[in-house]
Amino acid sequence: MVDGNDSNMRDQGSSASDPSSSSSSFQAANTGQFPVLKQKTYEPVVLPTPEQILAGQFWDSCPVKSVIAGALGGVMGALFGAAFGASDPSATTLAHTGEPLTLRQSVKAAFQPAAMRESVKHLRARSWSYAKGFGGFGMVYSGSECVIESVRAKHDVYNSAAAGCFTGASLAYQGGPKAMCFGCATVAAFSVLIDRFMDIH
Amino acid sequence: MATPPNSNMSPAEKAKAFDMAQLEMEYRVDLYNAMTASCFAKCMDTRYKEGDLNVGENSCVDRCAAKYWQVTGIVGQMLGGMQQQQQQPR
Numbered sequence: 001m002v003d004g005n006d007s008n009m010r011d012q013g014s015s016a017s018d019p020s021s022s023s024s025s026f027q028a029a030n031t032g033q034f035p036v037l038k039q040k041t042y043e044p045v046v047l048p049t050p051e052q053i054l055a056g057q058f059w060d061s062c063p064v065k066s067v068i069a070g071a072l073g074g075v076m077g078a079l080f081g082a083a084f085g086a087s088d089p090s091a092t093t094l095a096h097t098g099e100p101l102t103l104r105q106s107v108k109a110a111f112q113p114a115a116m117r118e119s120v121k122h123l124r125a126r127s128w129s130y131a132k133g134f135g136g137f138g139m140v141y142s143g144s145e146c147v148i149e150s151v152r153a154k155h156d157v158y159n160s161a162a163a164g165c166f167t168g169a170s171l172a173y174q175g176g177p178k179a180m181c182f183g184c185a186t187v188a189a190f191s192v193l194i195d196r197f198m199d200i201h
Numbered sequence: 202m203a204t205p206p207n208s209n210m211s212p213a214e215k216a217k218a219f220d221m222a223q224l225e226m227e228y229r230v231d232l233y234n235a236m237t238a239s240c241f242a243k244c245m246d247t248r249y250k251e252g253d254l255n256v257g258e259n260s261c262v263d264r265c266a267a268k269y270w271q272v273t274g275i276v277g278q279m280l281g282g283m284q285q286q287q288q289q290p291r
Contacts, residue, residue: 060256060259062256146256149255149256149257149260150256150257150259150260151260152257153244153257153258153260153261153264154257154261155246155255155256155257155258156257159257
């Protein structure tokens with residue numbers, strides 16, 4: 001019984017894997033059995049080589065992670081700075097009179113070569129400063145979260161809270177203790193909110 | 202430890218060596234499976250949000266395996282010491 005069943009299954013397997021075989025013969029062979037819809041295929045498990053393991057450990061290490069996050073933050077900050085730097089309020093007044101311009105005048109003034117050069121310079125400066133800010137934030141946040149998580153050996157929302165607190169405090173270092181406390185609280189709350197919103201944990 | 206079978210041993214000795222090697226292998230596999238199971242139960246988040254281990258799970262597994270190995274060594278040493286103590290008074 002077991003033997004016959006086994007050979008029957010093997011027949012089904014061969015006819016299912018061969019697309020050119022007619023479906024009627026397949027169904028005739030299948031009568032009285034459970035309907036076999038699809039032959040399951042299993043990929044063999046391939047163990048990673050030592051080089052692959054080393055590469056994975058390298059890319060998962062905290063310094064590399066924080067540098068990557070800093071670079072991504074820098075790129076994002078540069079784009080943000082470029083977007084907001086174009087709508088700079090200082091470009092809507094004439095430099096030598098300081099009077100506000102009408103929209104038409106300001107557009108006309110903005111397309112003068114000197115003004116264009118000035119605005120491009122301004123935009124680049126603002127883009128660079130945004131890039132530095134965002135990049136620093138990303139680097140400090142990602143690095144501190146990675147360190148905190150690997151020390152705690154847990155993956156939950158408290159990592160984000162602590163990393164946000166550290167980041168907010170360290171970026172407000174020059175503002176004194178009060179500003180550091182405030183930065184800690186706000187950035188921690190913000191990052192916890194973002195985590196909840198993105199449903200990471 | 203597994204003895205090389207090509208050395209000039211009597212068949213009885215050879216069979217004994219193979220038995221010991223088999224026992225050792227079974228013990229190792231049991232140890233490995235127990236360690237894997239308990240560290241998986243301790244460290245893994247079973248909601249499986251992402252395919253890879255995250256940083257926390259990684260260091261948890263690291264510590265769990267190290268501790269398990271250390272405790273296994275300590276227990277082995279203690280058992281060996283107890284056996285020696287039991288054998289010596291006779």
